[in-house]
Amino acid sequence: AQRVTQPEKLLSVFKGAPVELKCNYSYSGSPELFWYVQYSRQRLQLLLRHISRESIKGFTADLNKGETSFHLKKPFAQEEDSAMYYCALSRNSGYALNFGKGTSLLVTP
């Protein structure tokens, strides 16, 4: 069975501080992992996916198969990063996403 766990419901950091949003998953095969973000009053949108190894808006995420984790990191948080972040898993390209419950990130000045 697929499961995505985001242990933190809310994460509050100061502007300029490092931020790490945790994501752990369980899946027997080789899944594809994603981070989606939803800014206030906007649609859910893709932030990054592990296969592309990109850095988007200063965020990075490394897939650790040994720890079955895909934590999202940014060295210096900005106020505009305040949003709801969802970690998601897909068993293969084109298949539906299995989302975690989300972490609300609040960056305060």
Added chain:
Amino acid sequence: EAGVAQSPRYKIIEKRQSVAFWCNPISGHATLYWYQQILGQGPKLLIQFQNNGVVDDSQLPKDRFSAERLKGVDSTLKIQPAKLEDSAVYLCASSLGTMSTSYEQYFGPGTRLTVT
């Protein structure tokens, strides 16, 4: 390009009534998904279409929910009869297809359903 369109944006009904949601995916997108997002949870897949065929409806409560995608473009999701626990945001998403570079899912604004 225009994004995924959904209507209505908000709907309030009484339990045991029926309701229908409409989704228009991005032009040319072969795959369409309906997700249900209950407050405090992440989106959960209800049904996935590839063109007008169903790929996955394993989590669709088929005794009350139905969905169709005639002609492989627009889609309608129906609930009949609604229960209190159906109160949620219903999200539609679409993607180009199943090729590894084209499967990014684009989400609509969602329909917020309140069942009283």
